[in-house]
Amino acid sequence: MLNPADPAFVARLAVRLPAGAVIPPEPRHLQEPRGRHHGQAGAVALPDSTDQLAGIVRACAEARVGIVPLGGGTGLVGGQVMGAGPLPLVVSLERMNRLRGIFPEENVIVVEAGMILADVQTAAEAAGRMFPLWLASEGSCRIGGNLATNAGGTAVLRHGNARDLCLGLEAVLPDGSVLHGLKRLRKDNTGYDLRNLLIGAEGTLGIITAASLKLVRPPAAEGTALIVVPSPTAALDLLGLAQARFGPLVTGFELMHRMGLEFLAETLPDLRQPFAVAPEWLVLVDLGLTQGMDPADELGALFAEAQAAGLASDGLVAQSGAQRAAFWALRETIPEANRRVGSIASHDIALPLGKIAGFIATAGAALARLAEVRINCFGHLGDGNLHYNVFPARGRNRAEYDDLRAPITRLVHDLVAAAGGSISAEHGVGRLKVADLERYGDPAKLAAMRAIKQALDPLGIMNPGAVLRP
């Protein structure tokens, strides 16, 4: 059983650290973006170095005090806020935000975990490179949190998740020891893959303090098109056409539904809509091309081929950087429109590509039988990752659906599980989906996870209650 981070513990900890390194919690340390989870903490520690952080972890281990690691606080499943149980110590990485090194000729950057994602991108750009992890929250999320949750985003199709962009980690383990693994290597088969174990463990097996990350050279030219497709099946066929034509140069392939465009029109009327009448299904295709390829020509040729094959009825190819940004803004503003409308339940799901069209049809019909709702289904189609969000019928509000929230999520997740999908494609488990993981997770996997948690964190101090029930 854990002990609370009570005033006596906090005072003892503060004495060991420089002035200002232990502070009372501020609201930003205890909230998450949707306002659905509220945290508590005896104090917030602000280590300035890996050694300081290791000392804090050792103090917590000695006193059996729980630790909630905090990056930018943008997680959507409550992994960063602990609302119940003995008062934890929040350990914020915000002061550990240094660039440790950049090696453009190696396509590598080494950064501390508290660095804001956008700052990593900016540092890469300054060296003529690109760090291709693009998220809606990139201006405030921190790279340590991106790695702890294996964040995804809009360029996963080409560049992979956060996991795929990480070459090495430094981390403080639950006993206060420091894992020194900041290698700048593309290949390293020396023992178990602790890097990937810590990535996606959401702070329950240790705290990531720094990372060496892959960079890429920016493409010679980039191009974006919006293409109206008759159905999700046609959208997937169009993805096939694009990949046959451009191979790994297809960077993004996003699906949007009429409902998302209507929500945008309703809540953000100043945002310019690309089509006079909102199409039922729309995809955004993004290419990063090599020297000598013209984006508008290439996308025009793709559109012509798609149209001839009955896969596209209308489309727009960006003719400038500003237009390209506007197309992306459309896609990236949908979550904000969703927030303004107010969902009953949101689902971050992944499906085998071949199961997507069937799922959309079946889930829509089943939800319609359950309740009068609106569905905004959109997301990273190229990765099989849909944000399948369910909203009140027009003119009604969320509160009227309180009793339906759980049945709706159950229905959606049951269909996802039956199709061999994932109930958390990119957001993680956090505290919100612990019970879902127990319900849908493979029993052997859960048993192995518990054994690993017990082996590396026998006191259970690392982010208690996240991912696994304490």
Place this chain on the structure above:
Amino acid sequence: MLNPADPAFVARLAVRLPAGAVIPPEPRHLQEPRGRHHGQAGAVALPDSTDQLAGIVRACAEARVGIVPLGGGTGLVGGQVMGAGPLPLVVSLERMNRLRGIFPEENVIVVEAGMILADVQTAAEAAGRMFPLWLASEGSCRIGGNLATNAGGTAVLRHGNARDLCLGLEAVLPDGSVLHGLKRLRKDNTGYDLRNLLIGAEGTLGIITAASLKLVRPPAAEGTALIVVPSPTAALDLLGLAQARFGPLVTGFELMHRMGLEFLAETLPDLRQPFAVAPEWLVLVDLGLTQGMDPADELGALFAEAQAAGLASDGLVAQSGAQRAAFWALRETIPEANRRVGSIASHDIALPLGKIAGFIATAGAALARLAEVRINCFGHLGDGNLHYNVFPARGRNRAEYDDLRAPITRLVHDLVAAAGGSISAEHGVGRLKVADLERYGDPAKLAAMRAIKQALDPLGIMNPGAVLRP
């Protein structure tokens, strides 16, 4: 302490299984390709299904008998042969070699672990796709072994290691439970990453029984060039030029040294050499292009740019598929020439790209001070992975260097470690490098590895003595 797989145990096991599923060991079950390690076994089990394999593991756990999992037996570090300790049971996956399913529209194939790598490639090709893991041993290695060792090869620069090509695993864990994780998903953030933990664990945490793997569409056109470069530094600059021009379309970037060409001329005189005088340093550049790009034109343009920048003095662009195959054959036959010459010591190392040129200079000078040797340094330069192999001086033989083997390896590995490199880039730890891992591995990593091994395999039955000392 483990018990031997003695005749009584073997008889009890045989009764539980179909006739012919437990056989006496044959030489092929106990040998490895270089003939440096020799195994022993009480028997060889040949399960036909995951359930049978799970039953075998449970029987071994009950009796505390060690298991040596066996794929194609092509590993170079002895992970597949146990030469000392209580007689183990070898469990060969050779009968579990079925194609479970192929989903071209998803770019996914699901195969059993015992499938020969070349058969996976053939199945992908039959469906119009490509499985881009290319190894010298692809005709005999099995995909389960490729995954257990996180195999690399010649297309890692573009497609990653075996790890990067795997979407999901089925495996039997040390307690005989079955991990069902054959998902066909690009994104799945539901708990700890057991897939990547099993990949690269070399059979010490469980036995991989099946995998879902990524496929890609074949490039529209492929092209290969041999380019003579003045130095390793120039080779790396040329890699930069190629990546600036072609981005992710650069598939392979291999380095060869004059010594390799001389070994080929000496041991395989029928192989046609591309240059009248063997150049000091040579790179092979391989491209997989998109529609409308001409390989010879593109490689010609790259060569011209390289020549103008002083990075290339001579070169050959393949003008046909046969010529392309001949260029690759040159590179891929070097290991056979090495075997015929007979190395004193071989090293499978990775270095940060920025450290490679310095390492080659420093290591060469240091070895020259230690002994009269010949060095064949070649490999996957784009990945920072060199095969740094040391040979007797001309006219002398390996036996004369017996006392120097350990000091040579120590010297090479010390320099690699000092440069932040890896002493096993792609071959793994096996039994050969257990002491090296202890010497050069991060202490916190080793402690965590031992804790995980103890947690998942408390009896220590899984591939005893591989990776970690038993």
